[in-house]
Amino acid sequence: MPKLKALILLIMPVILLQGCAAAVVTGAATGVAVVHDRRSAGTVLDDQSIEIKVSSILYSNKKIYDQSHVNATSYNGVVLLTGETPNEQLKQEVTKEVQTILNVRRVQNELVIAAPSSLPSRSSDAWITSKIKAKLTADKYIDPFFVKVVTEHGVVYLLGLVSHAEADRVVDIVSQSAGVQRVIKIFEYID
Numbered sequence: 001m002p003k004l005k006a007l008i009l010l011i012m013p014v015i016l017l018q019g020c021a022a023a024v025v026t027g028a029a030t031g032v033a034v035v036h037d038r039r040s041a042g043t044v045l046d047d048q049s050i051e052i053k054v055s056s057i058l059y060s061n062k063k064i065y066d067q068s069h070v071n072a073t074s075y076n077g078v079v080l081l082t083g084e085t086p087n088e089q090l091k092q093e094v095t096k097e098v099q100t101i102l103n104v105r106r107v108q109n110e111l112v113i114a115a116p117s118s119l120p121s122r123s124s125d126a127w128i129t130s131k132i133k134a135k136l137t138a139d140k141y142i143d144p145f146f147v148k149v150v151t152e153h154g155v156v157y158l159l160g161l162v163s164h165a166e167a168d169r170v171v172d173i174v175s176q177s178a179g180v181q182r183v184i185k186i187f188e189y190i191d
Contacts, residue, residue, distance in 0.1 A: 036146075039075075050074040054098055054101065064093065068116065071150070073150050075159035078107075079106070080108045080110065081107065081108065082110050083111055084116050085111050095107050110157065112152075125153070128179045129151045135177065147166075154179055155180075156182070157186055160187055160188070161187075
């Protein structure tokens with residue numbers, strides 16, 4: 001037993017330091033996002049808080065957690081739910097749970113009734129998102145910080161505070177990207 005206690009004492013600082021590193025990285029990322037974001041600093045933090053609360057709610061609901069794969073993305077108080085759940089009842093339950101969170105203005109539930117997706121499918125979606133973000137970054141007329149890109153099953157969801165002209169340009173870029181099955185705009189317009 002003394003060896004176990006010694007081992008725990010040796011491992012704890014490493015675990016705690018990893019948590020600090022994550023907090024520093026998250027804080028730095030938030031700082032960069034706020035500088036280039038059309039949302040206020042408070043709204044950016046609210047959106048991050050909403051995403052954490054959604055994760056907590058889903059994790060604590062064993063029925064949803066065990067049977068579903070749910071991703072939540074919050075932008076300006078609009079929560080996009082993507083992923084899979086086995087039936088309509090659980091899909092609606094997820095929506096109801098998320099609507100109770102403070103500062104959630106609207107829930108866009110795009111969950112598909114299906115078994116949880118495979119790792120290769122999720123990797124393909126991540127690859128599509130990466131390619132799109134690179135294209136948006138390379139475009140001299142689009143600030144990539146104004147657009148949030150989420151891909152699920154080859155469907156690309158676009159969130160952000162944009163002008164109609166920016167939205168049209170982004171949709172044009174995204175729709176010409178390999179692997180994109182469909183584009184769904186969840187933009188809020190500033191003009």
